[in-house]
Amino acid sequence: MNKLLALAIFALLCVVINARPNNGAAHVVGGAQKLDVEEAEETLNFSLKQLAKGDNGPNYKVRKIHSASKQLVSGILYKINADIIDGDEEKAKNCDIKIWAQPWLENGYKVTFNCEKEDELVLAHSA
């Protein structure tokens, strides 16, 4: 399937999901939902891979996902706590990572790292 079509379908799905009626407290539209480890790791893997491709991009790898949620906010906002390995230093650090995905935009993935003993790092990449 071509990439633009896939993105268009993704954008449409977001609209449809956002438009679903509220079926009670467990399904608050726009509320955060728990994200399983597999999906969190896939999401984070993808962002880290895209960032590593960029000039001066960090070369991070996922070691362990501790917790994750996602929320529909003009796209999808992922919040993930994970240990990541910094490829340059070969040591793991614990980070709160936010990935705000708007894949239909150029540089539509905004990735914010809040890692222990480090300043906040905000980066962006495309789909």
Ligand SMILES: *[C@@H]1O[C@H](CO)[C@@H](O)[C@H](O)[C@H]1NC(C)=O
């Ligand atoms: C994430 O990437 C690692 C390699 O860095 C791989 O071993 C793992 O299976 C990937 N996880 C998912 C859920 O795709």
